[in-house]
Amino acid sequence: MPIAAAYRDIRVLMIGLIALLGLAFAAQGLSAAAPTAAMPTTGAEADAAAAGDASGDAAGAGEGEAAYEHLGPEWIKGQPTSFEEDPWKSMTFQDQYTDDGQYALGMNMYILTPVIVLISAFVFFLLLVVVVRYRRREGREPSRTTHNTLVEVIWTIVPVLILIAIAVPSITLLARQYKTAPEDAITIKATGYQWYWGYTYADNGGFEVISNMMPLEEAEANGLPGHLAVDNRMVVPVGVPLRIQTIGADVIHSFAVPSLWFKLDAIPGRLNERVLTINEPGIYYGQCSELCGARHAYMPIAIEAVPMDKWRQWVLSKGGSFGEDAEVDEDANVQAPASAMEGAPAAGDGLTAADDGNAPSTPVDTGVAEEATAAE
Numbered sequence: 563m564p565i566a567a568a569y570r571d572i573r574v575l576m577i578g579l580i581a582l583l584g585l586a587f588a589a590q591g592l593s594a595a596a597p598t599a600a601m602p603t604t605g606a607e608a609d610a611a612a613a614g615d616a617s618g619d620a621a622g623a624g625e626g627e628a629a630y631e632h633l634g635p636e637w638i639k640g641q642p643t644s645f646e647e648d649p650w651k652s653m654t655f656q657d658q659y660t661d662d663g664q665y666a667l668g669m670n671m672y673i674l675t676p677v678i679v680l681i682s683a684f685v686f687f688l689l690l691v692v693v694v695r696y697r698r699r700e701g702r703e704p705s706r707t708t709h710n711t712l713v714e715v716i717w718t719i720v721p722v723l724i725l726i727a728i729a730v731p732s733i734t735l736l737a738r739q740y741k742t743a744p745e746d747a748i749t750i751k752a753t754g755y756q757w758y759w760g761y762t763y764a765d766n767g768g769f770e771v772i773s774n775m776m777p778l779e780e781a782e783a784n785g786l787p788g789h790l791a792v793d794n795r796m797v798v799p800v801g802v803p804l805r806i807q808t809i810g811a812d813v814i815h816s817f818a819v820p821s822l823w824f825k826l827d828a829i830p831g832r833l834n835e836r837v838l839t840i841n842e843p844g845i846y847y848g849q850c851s852e853l854c855g856a857r858h859a860y861m862p863i864a865i866e867a868v869p870m871d872k873w874r875q876w877v878l879s880k881g882g883s884f885g886e887d888a889e890v891d892e893d894a895n896v897q898a899p900a901s902a903m904e905g906a907p908a909a910g911d912g913l914t915a916a917d918d919g920n921a922p923s924t925p926v927d928t929g930v931a932e933e934a935t936a937a938e
Contacts, residue, residue: 602797630875633845633866635785640821640846640865642657656821658807659842662738663823677724739823743837746804750796754808754828754850757857761796766882771796775860795866799873804838813855819848819863824854827852840867865891 573577578935639659643651658664751762753770762770773794800805808817808828815828840846848863868876874884 586607600762609751623680629661630872630879633843634870636829637844638787638849639820639842639844640849641787641790642820659822659844659846660822660824660838661841662735663821665738666735666823669735673728677728680722699787737837741837742834743805743899744803747805747837748799749805749807750798751807751833752796752808752817752828754812754854754861756812756855757850757861758860759796759817759850759863760811763877763880763882766877766884769880769882775862775863785849788848790862790864792862792864795845795864796865797868797873797876798840799870800840800843800867801838802870803918804840806836806838808834814852815850815854815861817848817863818851819846819865821846822848822865824853840865843867843869 642655645652653665655670656669656898692781698759737817743911744797751763751764753760758775758861760770761773762768771794773792773796775789776786776791776793778788781788784791787906806817806824806826808826809832810828810830812830816825817828822838823841824836824838826836828834844867846865846867848865850863852857852859854861
């Protein structure tokens with residue numbers, strides 16, 4: 563029949579259109595994944611600016627230790643919200659502090675949510691019409707309609723348009739998230755251990771910071787969130803592209819910080835990488851989001867984003883260096899610590915009460931060791 567033939571032609575055209583759109587989006591993703599131009603205030607510029615400060619490792623470290631102060635609880639920005647504090651916010655996304663996160667949040671609010679609401683309302687309306695209009699009645703003749711070409715054309719074209727409306731921003735977001743980091747981005751490697759994190763600053767001498775969960779009593783006493791506060795934070799500069807690399811030392815972990823729209827698996831024997839640029843100074847909390855053993859819930863992530871000058875002070879306080887003075891000790895990162903306690907920094911290396919009152923001077927038991935041992 564002519565109508566049936568026309569319907570088949572329309573379906574062929576729709577399939578061809580979808581294929582062309584798929585090729586176009588794939589090309590867009592590949593182009594977005596190409597190396598990007600250098601951004602202002604990058605790691606290389608920071609290295610050049612800090613080269614003079616790095617002269618004399620011992621003296622520089624002492625000056626940095628005395629000058630640097632960690633951010634206090636008033637700087638906390640990225641953390642979950644309880645239902646008592648804000649019922650609506652506790653059920654939706656955290657505030658976003660990266661460009662990718664803000665883009666994803668806008669896509670969810672202005673594209674996905676309206677599409678979902680409209681489709682759901684339309685489907686429920688049709689169900690109501692069918693229930694009321696076509697319910698069983700005495701003496702009613704059942705419909706003998708077998709097909710409707712117009713309706714079939716509509717339900718073929720409309721879903722294609724909906725998929726296109728969702729696919730365009732989705733593929734754009736994927737391309738933004740997985741673009742290649744600039745060559746002069748600052749490299750930080752996050753290593754997942756059972757059950758704590760280690761942060762290696764490869765561009766600044768290769769020193770590693772071990773981060774354990776802070777005991778609940780101490781976190782509460784210092785105004786910090788329980789199960790999220792740590793003894794040593796991952797300190798990074800704000801507004802600078804960071805090349806975050808993740809790897810697992812034992813089992814699969816996952817480095818996830820919701821308020822930065824960042825999640826990257828840490829897999830043993832495989833180095834994953836993504837670029838991250840934080841827009842505002844502050845403290846941002848996350849957690850391991852891959853079940854990794856008995857104490858999986860006790861290895862939080864705390865990122866402290868500070869201005870570049872403060873970050874240079876912190877690097878010097880850890881004995882790090884900049885530019886050509888940065889000599890990586892490769893042997894220091896080959897052997898993983900045997901446990902969180904053995905691998906933790908010595909007294910005075912981490913956040914101390916003298917710094918800002920937010921953390922202990924030495925790593926301590928989190929209070930769940932006996933419970934974890936019993937569970938194992």
